[in-house]
Amino acid sequence: MRFEINKDKLIHNLLAAQKALSTKTPNPALQGIKLDVLKEKIVMTTSNSDISIKIDIDDPSLSVEEPGAALIPGKYFIEIIRKLDGQTVAFSLAEENMLQIEADRSNITLNVLEIDDYPNLVFKEKEDFIKMNVRTLKTLIRQTAFATSTIENRPILTGVHLQIEGDEMTAVATDSYRLSKKTLKLEGSYDKMSVIIPGKSLEELMKILENNAADIEIHFDQSRVLFKYENTLFLSRLLEGNYPETSKLIPQEFPVRIKFNKEALSVAIERASLLSIRDGHNAIVKLALKSDDSVEISSNAPEIGRVREELYPVDEVTGSPINIAFSSRYLLDALKAFASSEITINFTGEIRPFVMTGEYDENMLQLILPVKTD
């Protein structure tokens, strides 16, 4: 094995591959980056228990003198490549288990791992896949994955539920205290399908997707989903089990509707959360619609102090006075999911879930369960 390549190009791809690198694993082989050097390209593979990444690099700067393969300790390799000087870096397998790295006046030798211990990963593409713009997928993930549960006692809720029927795809995430839902139109029509993708996998995927106009392909099979994007294959396991029926949780009638400037609401909630009762990690904040249609955001931390914020709704308010209390973090998280600068909060009652929508966020809603206070 012997090749050289532009250092920056290599680093760019290494940082993507790193997303699937295991740091804590009973299998030391998974701490490695598998490097397959072919005549015309090199292929990097990384894997942990949830996701696997395979990246083809056929950059013009690549010059392969002798094909080969090696399993390289990932953490050290990335640290070293990032610190190198010079534009070009040259690699060779010196002795059987020694990778030689040369750049400028540096000469680094790294003991490689046993390549035979690396699992056989199958990145199988299907004939029937879904294609969408990469920005559309990034938005879908950004607007839903944050609402998944991070607690493992109901593992199914750590995933995003994706349902496809005809030309419609719906994503739902909930940790049972809040729920995010987004529906979008697909180009083309598909068989009915329902899968649950780990929220963490989607968040790692989002980090390696650039904000460009490229397309991404989504290939499903029984237990896995494969995303194909430019020179990268991203494989995630699916969660097994039945996702709870969520459509009945979403109220349909909203006697009270208030439209806010998103930024003004956000800073008022942030200030109120500074002095508030804590319910675990949650800062509890109150919202009151007054009879004069002004809104008061308030909080009270006994012994410490209290906050009172006055807000004027953007449009005429629908409905009569209401008092509701909720976790400020849930509300702030939900606000960040909106592109709209004005958002509407739709209330059913003081102890019923409320639903947030935005004019420029079609087919997306954020639902939050209020908390009871005295």
Add this chain to the structure above:
Amino acid sequence: MRFEINKDKLIHNLLAAQKALSTKTPNPALQGIKLDVLKEKIVMTTSNSDISIKIDIDDPSLSVEEPGAALIPGKYFIEIIRKLDGQTVAFSLAEENMLQIEADRSNITLNVLEIDDYPNLVFKEKEDFIKMNVRTLKTLIRQTAFATSTIENRPILTGVHLQIEGDEMTAVATDSYRLSKKTLKLEGSYDKMSVIIPGKSLEELMKILENNAADIEIHFDQSRVLFKYENTLFLSRLLEGNYPETSKLIPQEFPVRIKFNKEALSVAIERASLLSIRDGHNAIVKLALKSDDSVEISSNAPEIGRVREELYPVDEVTGSPINIAFSSRYLLDALKAFASSEITINFTGEIRPFVMTGEYDENMLQLILPVKTD
């Protein structure tokens, strides 16, 4: 008590006062910021076991309606003020133990602390003080304080030793593995004096000093030092005890001298430290002067790999081949203290301390003890 002030001006001063705010303290009063509202100015005071800060604010935006005083919970106060909207913020003591904060549409009430519990701090200026440019003092601190010990088993070494004699001030810091020394000329002549200032105090002081042309006054007494800078008084306790005699530790004869480009040496050491034997937190790196006057920086982490870096000295080398090993962190820390882009390492022998100097860093030296390797 009732006043209003420009919010940004207040925040700027609060962030300076925060440096002496206690977070963990058996005395809850020290978690407070003492606010004295006079007719023409407000005075903020904070204190912890090492340092106390007193800041006068007589900004044109300040408008005092009613003088008074309050002890305000520091952490909450700073968080709240930073989050406020609007240009101006108004304060009043509503009921006896309630501070009312108003800005834009926010109305915040904060329970104040018992002001009678606050210690009586004396910020006493002396007639005979040292005056110097604030940049000179910042440089002195930056070049020495990092070499103080952070381990409490020899408390005296956690301080910087300052000696004044005539028109000369010398600062020395050492953790017994390395030593930094800087001498500078004072304007005026002073009685002989020797004090030890906690390194941490100097590092906090440095954070609130701006990089401007202003002067700073230094007032010493038996057990404390007071720095006076613009509208700020910064008081630190001194360390008691005798500082070890350090001048004999510094070799005077250097048979081997090598001049390096600082940046090239620094990146070579950084790379070598990635794959090296660890001695506690220290990564051990080797430097070898070869017979052809080239220098090799190398490291070796058994089982993982090794690094070999070739460096060409800037000028002709003085002396014969030498092999020396040292902690990479100590060398990198020392390099950062230099303004010069070229630095000289002066060696006495393979197991003797070596001394680093720089052409544009007059009267400053950095000394490092090598480690023994086989």
